[in-house]
Amino acid sequence: MPIASRDFRELRLEDVSRDFGQHRALRDVNLTVKRGEFVALLGPSGCGKSTTLNCIAGLLQLTGGSIWLDSQRLDEVGPEDRGFGMVFQNYALFPHLTVRRNVAFGLVTQRRPKAEIERRVDEALALVRLNGQDEKLPGQLSGGQQQRVAIARAIVVGPPLVLMDEPLSNLDAKLRLEMRAEIRRIHTMLGCSTIYVTHDQEEALSLADRIMVMIDGQPRQIGTPEDLYARPASADVAEFMGYRNLLTSPAQMTVDGAAVTVSGARVLGTAMGTVGARATVAIRPDDLQPTADGPIAATVEIAEYHGRDFYAVARGTGGEDLYFRSDRRVAAGEVVHLAASPARVLVYPA
Amino acid sequence: MSATNLSLRRRLREHGLDGVTLLVIPGVLFVLALFIYPFIYGLILSFQPKQGGWLANYAKFFTDPYLYDTIWLTLQIAVPATLLNTILSVPVALRVRLMRRQKLLTTILVIPITLGTVMVADGLLTYLGPRGWLNRTLLEFGLISDPVRLIHNYWGVMLSLVISGFPFTFLLTLSYVTGIDPALEQAGAMLGARSRQRFFRILLPLLAPGLAITLALAFVQAFTVFPSAILLGAPAGPTRVISIVAYQAAFEQFDYPLASAIAMLMAAIQLVIIAGLLGARMLVFRGPVSTGKG
Numbered sequence: 001m002p003i004a005s006r007d008f009r010e011l012r013l014e015d016v017s018r019d020f021g022q023h024r025a026l027r028d029v030n031l032t033v034k035r036g037e038f039v040a041l042l043g044p045s046g047c048g049k050s051t052t053l054n055c056i057a058g059l060l061q062l063t064g065g066s067i068w069l070d071s072q073r074l075d076e077v078g079p080e081d082r083g084f085g086m087v088f089q090n091y092a093l094f095p096h097l098t099v100r101r102n103v104a105f106g107l108v109t110q111r112r113p114k115a116e117i118e119r120r121v122d123e124a125l126a127l128v129r130l131n132g133q134d135e136k137l138p139g140q141l142s143g144g145q146q147q148r149v150a151i152a153r154a155i156v157v158g159p160p161l162v163l164m165d166e167p168l169s170n171l172d173a174k175l176r177l178e179m180r181a182e183i184r185r186i187h188t189m190l191g192c193s194t195i196y197v198t199h200d201q202e203e204a205l206s207l208a209d210r211i212m213v214m215i216d217g218q219p220r221q222i223g224t225p226e227d228l229y230a231r232p233a234s235a236d237v238a239e240f241m242g243y244r245n246l247l248t249s250p251a252q253m254t255v256d257g258a259a260v261t262v263s264g265a266r267v268l269g270t271a272m273g274t275v276g277a278r279a280t281v282a283i284r285p286d287d288l289q290p291t292a293d294g295p296i297a298a299t300v301e302i303a304e305y306h307g308r309d310f311y312a313v314a315r316g317t318g319g320e321d322l323y324f325r326s327d328r329r330v331a332a333g334e335v336v337h338l339a340a341s342p343a344r345v346l347v348y349p350a
Numbered sequence: 351m352s353a354t355n356l357s358l359r360r361r362l363r364e365h366g367l368d369g370v371t372l373l374v375i376p377g378v379l380f381v382l383a384l385f386i387y388p389f390i391y392g393l394i395l396s397f398q399p400k401q402g403g404w405l406a407n408y409a410k411f412f413t414d415p416y417l418y419d420t421i422w423l424t425l426q427i428a429v430p431a432t433l434l435n436t437i438l439s440v441p442v443a444l445r446v447r448l449m450r451r452q453k454l455l456t457t458i459l460v461i462p463i464t465l466g467t468v469m470v471a472d473g474l475l476t477y478l479g480p481r482g483w484l485n486r487t488l489l490e491f492g493l494i495s496d497p498v499r500l501i502h503n504y505w506g507v508m509l510s511l512v513i514s515g516f517p518f519t520f521l522l523t524l525s526y527v528t529g530i531d532p533a534l535e536q537a538g539a540m541l542g543a544r545s546r547q548r549f550f551r552i553l554l555p556l557l558a559p560g561l562a563i564t565l566a567l568a569f570v571q572a573f574t575v576f577p578s579a580i581l582l583g584a585p586a587g588p589t590r591v592i593s594i595v596a597y598q599a600a601f602e603q604f605d606y607p608l609a610s611a612i613a614m615l616m617a618a619i620q621l622v623i624i625a626g627l628l629g630a631r632m633l634v635f636r637g638p639v640s641t642g643k644g
Binding site for chain 2: 059078079080082083086106139
């Protein structure tokens with residue numbers, strides 16, 4: 001019988017570390033996941049987000065720290081006894097079992113009565129909208145359908161916590177959007193806590209209640225999607241959150257922020273910490289726009305038509321690349337005058 | 351003229367036949383000359399006995415207990431050896447899969463294959479004989495009062511078949527085991543299955559088709575045992591395997607037709623067993639043992 005019951009208050013990771021030989025894959029991960037919460041672990045590949053998930057699942061032993069479910073210590077319990085649901089990146093469906101028997105697997109291990117198994121499998125398959133495929137083998141299903149089976153198999157036992165390891169990364173773009181909505185719907189319906197690993201910031205922003213950004217085996221920022229999008233805590237988080245323009249520049253604190261130099265022009269920004277003589281400036285391409293009298297002069301190098309707008313790269317007077325979006329047509333070779341609102345120019349200590 | 355030529359070529363290529371296909375010819379000739387021809391020659395020869403009608407050799411085999419008993423004697427050695435090697439190789443392969451120094455262990459296990467049966471038999475004779483290390487050590491420590499008889503009997507042949515057959519079944523099984531996506535076992539664990547349940551409900555069903563092949567190949571190896579049955583066994587008694595009577599017919603009595611008939615019967619018995627194993631294989635899942643498009 002799994003130890004985790006559905007009504008826990010919180011899952012806590014305390015100073016969780018994991019080494020692989022000399023390589024320190026995880027350092028000092030602290031995270032609290034409340035009941036019903038959807039938390040995304042976001043970061044570039046190799047940042048330790050999947051390692052964190054496997055530690056929570058119990059598939060990897062910790063080399064330091066502890067994991068708690070309320071007052072119960074979890075990291076000394078095997079994965080069989082944690083009772084968490086998991087959706088694997090490659091789905092890991094049992095290829096020799098039919099869809100029905102794949103989904104029933106967890107209930108059969110719990111030795112549930114046959115009638116109950118039938119009923120709950122039917123419910124789970126209905127929830128992921130996969131009726132009528134029961135007797136097929138996983139190999140006969142499309143990627144999206146396999147994904148649904150994997151979700152049904154993970155939730156059928158009624159786990160308090162569902163772990164998802166890049167579940168959408170093997171799907172094509174259209175299906176990915178569809179399944180993203182599906183995951184959101186299922187989460188809302190079941191209300192089970194979910195920890196979701198992804199390297200796609202859009203996925204994390206759209207699904208999660210809170211996001212933990214990890215870089216180099218360490219959590220760098222934990223916050224709501226809005227926080228992370230608008231106010232990344234550091235320049236490397238900003239880089240990962242889509243602040244494509246990252247420039248080092250001489251800086252100066254002002255009364256209400258910081259002044260920096262971009263492409264030879266003085267630009268006002270928001271100080272994200274105590275800024276010294278040099279700073280890292282982060283601006284999203286969306287926040288940098290050509291205007292009639294913008295201070296930053298640059299020459300357009302490449303312009304891509306994106307339907308609603310243009311996405312362009314311009315070369316500044318200091319030789320720096322400036323990425324921006326423009327509502328009006330821009331062409332290569334054109335000189336543009338770019339401007340950004342001081343609230344959207346983030347200045348980090350270098 | 352050239353147009354039709356071209357279209358013939360193209361038609362052939364669409365069926366996968368082009369210049370490269372010609373490279374198959376030496377191989378086909380080799381198989382024809384060294385396998386198909388001798389086999390058919392032997393088959394025809396077996397129906398041309400020295401005395402009696404065309405089935406006299408087969409009649410002789412099945413009426414002379416000295417001859418037909420060998421089927422039973424051989425099966426008594428080959429079946430347990432096959433099962434033992436295959437069953438033993440599964441847990442070992444499952445363990446080795448998780449090891450870092452796989453190569454070293456694999457190399458050690460492959461050595462008996464490279465040494466050949468005769469060399470292994472010679473080593474076992476020295477090691478297991480009445481004056482060998484094993485018996486001397488056991489006697490020294492007072493664990494036994496008389497030397498254990500492990501050679502020139504059933505057990506000598508069995509040991510030799512395990513030593514030379516196990517590495518083979520192990521390597522085959524290891525390749526099947528490593529082909530199974532480790533995420534499947536992890537998924538089983540996440541769903542509450544303990545290692546025993548994971549083995550019987552996930553690993554074994556996925557290994558079954560591979561094990562059927564392993565059993566078939568291991569059986570053929572064990573059934574045709576010859577050098578170790580003579581060197582380590584009791585060729586006049588309990589290890590008078592079928593290949594020994596075939597040898598005796600051919601090279602002691604110079605009755606080639608009878609020897610051919612015995613060889614044909616060996617082939618027939620092996621075919622029946624292999625057909626049975628492969629038939630059983632049809633009943634289990636044989637698809638790819640990894641999932642997803644990953």
